[in-house]
Amino acid sequence: MSAMTLTGGTIGTTPKRRFNPRHALVLAKRNIIKSMRTPEQFMDVTLQPIIFLTLFTYIFGGALAGGSQHAYLEFLLPGMLGQTIAMTSIAIGQNLHTDIDKGVFDRFRSLPIGRAVPLIGAVLAEFTRYVTVCVVTMAVGYLIGFRIETDPLKLLAGLALAICFAACFAWVSVFIGLTVRSAGAVQGVMFLFIFPLSFGSNVFVQTSTMPGWLQAFVKVNPMSHLVSAVRGLMLGGPVGSQVGWTFAWCAILLVVFFPLALRGYIRRA
Amino acid sequence: MTDLAIEATGLTKSFGKTKALAGVDLAARKGTVLGVLGPNGAGKTTAVRILATLLRADSGVAKVNGFDVRTHPNQVRQRIGLTGQFASVDDDLTGTENLVMIGQLLDLPKKAAKARAAELLEWFDLAEAAGKKAKNYSGGMRRRLDLAASLVGRPPVIFLDEPTTGLDPAKREDMWDVVRSLVSDGSTVLLTTQYLEEADALADEITVINHGKVIAHDTPHGLKRVVGGQRLTVHPIDPARYDDLLTVLSEIPATAGRTPEPNGRGSVTIQVDSDDVLPDVVARLRAAGIKVDELSLHLPSLDEVFFTLTGTRSGESHAAEEVPA
Numbered sequence: 001m002s003a004m005t006l007t008g009g010t011i012g013t014t015p016k017r018r019f020n021p022r023h024a025l026v027l028a029k030r031n032i033i034k035s036m037r038t039p040e041q042f043m044d045v046t047l048q049p050i051i052f053l054t055l056f057t058y059i060f061g062g063a064l065a066g067g068s069q070h071a072y073l074e075f076l077l078p079g080m081l082g083q084t085i086a087m088t089s090i091a092i093g094q095n096l097h098t099d100i101d102k103g104v105f106d107r108f109r110s111l112p113i114g115r116a117v118p119l120i121g122a123v124l125a126e127f128t129r130y131v132t133v134c135v136v137t138m139a140v141g142y143l144i145g146f147r148i149e150t151d152p153l154k155l156l157a158g159l160a161l162a163i164c165f166a167a168c169f170a171w172v173s174v175f176i177g178l179t180v181r182s183a184g185a186v187q188g189v190m191f192l193f194i195f196p197l198s199f200g201s202n203v204f205v206q207t208s209t210m211p212g213w214l215q216a217f218v219k220v221n222p223m224s225h226l227v228s229a230v231r232g233l234m235l236g237g238p239v240g241s242q243v244g245w246t247f248a249w250c251a252i253l254l255v256v257f258f259p260l261a262l263r264g265y266i267r268r269a
Numbered sequence: 270m271t272d273l274a275i276e277a278t279g280l281t282k283s284f285g286k287t288k289a290l291a292g293v294d295l296a297a298r299k300g301t302v303l304g305v306l307g308p309n310g311a312g313k314t315t316a317v318r319i320l321a322t323l324l325r326a327d328s329g330v331a332k333v334n335g336f337d338v339r340t341h342p343n344q345v346r347q348r349i350g351l352t353g354q355f356a357s358v359d360d361d362l363t364g365t366e367n368l369v370m371i372g373q374l375l376d377l378p379k380k381a382a383k384a385r386a387a388e389l390l391e392w393f394d395l396a397e398a399a400g401k402k403a404k405n406y407s408g409g410m411r412r413r414l415d416l417a418a419s420l421v422g423r424p425p426v427i428f429l430d431e432p433t434t435g436l437d438p439a440k441r442e443d444m445w446d447v448v449r450s451l452v453s454d455g456s457t458v459l460l461t462t463q464y465l466e467e468a469d470a471l472a473d474e475i476t477v478i479n480h481g482k483v484i485a486h487d488t489p490h491g492l493k494r495v496v497g498g499q500r501l502t503v504h505p506i507d508p509a510r511y512d513d514l515l516t517v518l519s520e521i522p523a524t525a526g527r528t529p530e531p532n533g534r535g536s537v538t539i540q541v542d543s544d545d546v547l548p549d550v551v552a553r554l555r556a557a558g559i560k561v562d563e564l565s566l567h568l569p570s571l572d573e574v575f576f577t578l579t580g581t582r583s584g585e586s587h588a589a590e591e592v593p594a
Binding site for chain 1: 347376402
């Protein structure tokens with residue numbers, strides 16, 4: 001059995017290799033130190049939410065949501081949060097692709113640590129970027145008039161759900177980063193995933209305005225579930241089933257892409 | 270058999286159609302240095318990667334301190350240190366950060382990891398550069414940090430893959446001293462190199478490999494007996510005296526009637542049987558009135574070793590010869 005679980009002591013034929021969360025935290029710290037030393041790596045999680053949120057609010061706001069820019073901002077912000085946080089994951093695949101060819105990964109492989117630890121460490125480090133996206137999006141939103149209609153606890157729950165989704169979606173990028181042959185190709189392939197996910201969803205407009213065949217896709221799209229859940233948590237309304245679907249999609253992403261990513265990593269050795 | 274720290278039999282490994290290893294045996298007794306000598310592409314690095322559990326052999330058995338690298342990789346990883354062209358440090362981290370990170374991955378508590386890092390940086394003369402990023406280190410500092418990184422866990426078995434390639438001669442001697450002190454502490458070292466001189470200076474036994482095969486295994490003394498000891502190289506200032514020089518050299522008893530080999534740039538090399546031949550050479554050159562601007566005794570180059578062992582030049586220059594001029 002090659003059960004590829006996070007706690008798995010048996011990956012491949014390696015006996016007694018226990019996964020130690022501390023190792024993953026040590027490697028997450030390495031990634032955080034590295035990205036702090038190249039602050040331009042934070043451009044996509046700081047400038048992008050600012051530009052996209054203001055741009056889309058004022059471009060579409062007048063035409064949609066009955067001409068009320070404020071009403072459109074209320075509708076759009078949870079969607080932009082979902083789209084931006086998913087796009088954030090492009091960087092991890094690109095960074096791993098270049099990082100892994102450097103000698104330090106061979107050093108990691110020669111140490112008695114779990115095989116997946118360097119990958120898990122890299123994903124854990126992404127949490128700093130996810131939190132940045134959340135803070136910047138909410139701050140800009142607040143400045144241009146966004147207000148939550150529930151309570152701060154529900155807001156935090158919504159942000160946590162978006163971060164959880166991003167951390168699972170990151171494994172798609174890790175897999176692609178370890179599979180394609182150039183770092184530049186990571187972005188191209190990731191856009192193939194992210195564009196249908198973010199535009200074929202309820203991020204920008206209500207699902208009910210779309211033709212039936214598109215609605216069928218939009219309704220199963222994980223991004224729609226995430227955005228509906230976050231909307232509910234920020235603006236009120238029932239959220240239980242949408243949160244449930246989001247978690248289900250998180251589990252699917254993890255179960256499919258974590259083993260694929262690990263296999264890609266082992267093959268690159 | 271338990272006194273072998275490194276033991277490999279019949280290792281083979283192919284990458285696509287390229288056969289990197291075609292049945293390699295290696296053995297190093299505990300507390301000794303095994304030198305693996307060979308040109309680029311001979312399979313040295315592939316063999317080290319297999320022994321260090323980074324790569325799986327297609328066939329053959331490899332054991333480190335009695336643990337099979339295939340069935341007990343984690344036990345092997347707990348006992349090895351790896352330094353070389355590949356296993357390296359993180360350029361964006363400082364010397365201290367690199368070593369502390371590795372200490373923590375080896376389950377040292379943070380305090381102990383910091384203490385070990387400081388100790389190693391001090392020992393490798395890197396204390397002043399401890400807070401600098403590794404990418405700003407010089408070549409020699411970088412190698413020392415690489416080596417320090419592989420010693421954090423005090424491993425009993427250490428793999429050094431071409432530890433001195435690209436270092437200037439003084440830095441190379443420093444690295445040799447480090448290797449000697451590792452062995453005097455009881456570690457076992459497997460060292461790959463392209464220089465017979467280096468293997469001779471450090472190794473208890475030398476395995477020569479080429480094209481993925483072992484072509485000789487001996488002590489440095491035994492290997493030198495086969496490939497011949499010192500070479501004498503002389504370059505006359507006046508090219509017109511070249512033929513006179515050949516005559517003088519062939520009259521020296523230590524050359525035992527061998528034919529001097531011209532080696533390109535107007536100089537000539539001949540094998541000598543005695544290590545203290547220089548005074549005799551100088552006296553004879555002076556008597557003949559031949560002025561020279563180069564006169565040296567040295568061990569045979571890798572290429573000469575290969576020529577003697579196999580009758581062909583080593584992999585690289587052999588390939589170069591096949592290119593039509």
